[in-house]
Amino acid sequence: MTADPSTPARLTQYQPTPGVIDLAWGHPDPKLLPVRELAEATRRAMERHGSDILEYGSTAGSPPLIDFICQRLADTDARAPSPAEVVITSGASQGLDLAATLLLSAGDTVLLDVPTYHLAISILADHPVRLEAVASDADGIVIDDLAETVSRLKAAGERPRMLYTIPTFHNPTGRKVSIERRKALVALAAQESLLIAEDDTYRELSYDGPPPPSLWALDGAGSVVRIGSFAKSVAPGLRLGYVTASTEIADRMATGGLLDSGGGMNHFAATVLSEYAASGDYIRQVERFRAAYRAQRDRLLGGLSAHLPASASWSRPEGGYFVWVELLGGITADELLPVAASRGMAFLPGHRFFLDRDAAPGALRLAFSMHPAEALEEATEHLGAAVDQLRSEGG
């Protein structure tokens, strides 16, 4: 992990591989990021708030940003939170980490419907909890399997305490859970006293109509902690996200040691973002992302149709960053990756998104967020050529 000291260290987590169109990274296209607008918002926020922007911030988070989140969710979700139901976090990752620290006990079991976001698995695995997989299908988490798993674990004396799930524009598959299944899920959670950590990172990136209601909005029992993010709707480097939860859970987070000691997470950046949002820049930026990513998704899907064999299938996401490809014919993602890289494209093998690394050997995740449409189409050409090469070598 340590950089070669002879090369200057990069500012970004993304490390380009020369000659490779790398679709492994779920990062935004840097050319779309609102550099000028955020520089201006910083200037205005410093003028408006003076030293208040640099002092220890209000523990639940910068009040004008909380107010904006409440207003925005009134437009983009089926229920708006009250300010007391919101806590600002340092991105969705830190929201999940905070929930794991404060809401779980050592030895609890966390359920995850797989495939799921591979780094959420890492965040949870850093806590002293057991992880247990639940099945999913093309419509998302399989409710019957969840119910059976909870019953089985309870009968065995385990404590299934939390479900981590991504119902909207899922990572890695891009799928969207139906409204019926959402309702069944929150009903089961309430009945089983199961907390749901709902990763709602991609809500704003909806390309074919409005996003579905969140689990949080549908829940009446205080079972859902929705984890939102500004990484995909504004810029990941700001490290800003939020949680909406019952006032009891929000209060537990805001009065925990971390926020009591440090004040609100990322107070400076949060207050800058509130100024940015108040100007209308936020909504303009979301529309900019949507238009660009919609075109990128369409071009990627078109390229897959043109270049992959008939035996392959893939998801057609209505939002988010990702397309999930399943190859048939015995080709594995692990053997495909070096061939694809040598031809000029890369992806993440699908088994990375499971607890069982032997799962789904023929699946892979393609991110269409970071590269322009023509590069995406070119990448599908390389992918198709790599598949053809392996098939001809295998046959």
Add this chain to the structure above:
Amino acid sequence: MTADPSTPARLTQYQPTPGVIDLAWGHPDPKLLPVRELAEATRRAMERHGSDILEYGSTAGSPPLIDFICQRLADTDARAPSPAEVVITSGASQGLDLAATLLLSAGDTVLLDVPTYHLAISILADHPVRLEAVASDADGIVIDDLAETVSRLKAAGERPRMLYTIPTFHNPTGRKVSIERRKALVALAAQESLLIAEDDTYRELSYDGPPPPSLWALDGAGSVVRIGSFAKSVAPGLRLGYVTASTEIADRMATGGLLDSGGGMNHFAATVLSEYAASGDYIRQVERFRAAYRAQRDRLLGGLSAHLPASASWSRPEGGYFVWVELLGGITADELLPVAASRGMAFLPGHRFFLDRDAAPGALRLAFSMHPAEALEEATEHLGAAVDQLRSEGG
């Protein structure tokens, strides 16, 4: 914790009490915060780095800020870290939280030499560990008591895994651990495989000469995780701090789920801070804080001499934010606080800084960081009058 909806929410954690000079808050004087300089640094950082400042940042933290930390510690400590020994955090609080998540196992015991920073107790108590107090005296942690406690716990089958300690300009007492005791402490830690979480928040606020070497600098065994902060040297609202540790521990932090998922903590603010530091503003700001706080400390100590009875005693800190006052004559901080508040000053009762809330009933912490010298002197007058009132009522 929920604000009255009829009053506009405050941006800051600090809530002023009208008519009260409140010395309970360990916050910087807002008038000293570098608003204009940070606004300018943001503009320059955006120009220099463009979208790289808004993308997911390098997991260990923004490289130019890491380089600055290495350079600065070469000047202010006895050993400079290499870049691979540094991880940027979202403030010292988050550094401690991350260390607790990644370096402790459920059921481990964390030792704390009391009194100690009350909100570090809260951060650690949010993790599934046992907390155990170790004694301290005017020179800091009592090494023999630490050695005995570790032996006793190990003999009882416990796992004393970490010591949290603040050797330099301690919160709440302001004291500084001697060099001999520092050396004995790191030797004992290495011998007992005890990790030291060294809270080094106040290193830059040294008023009477250079600060002592950190435990991290004296350690040769990889036993120390030093937790640094920019909250006291620049501005708390930025939420920036750092850890220096062995490359193994630094790598564990940078490759943990939280940073792998989110990229470096507070990438935007960290890169702004690197620009600020490179201009020389950092060193100018530290000198500005030192000059102001030195004068504030002197005025507070003068006021205590003038207004407290001969039976009281207090620390004379060479750095940091705090003076620790011990009252004799049976007056408790809890009974004194409402009387003092009614006369126009407030403080934190000393028992807040212990695991045992019955400890040190006659002690109190005064923060001299947030208020100008004349207000501090006035506060000591009110404090003295409150003590006199209680003494006369008691007698």
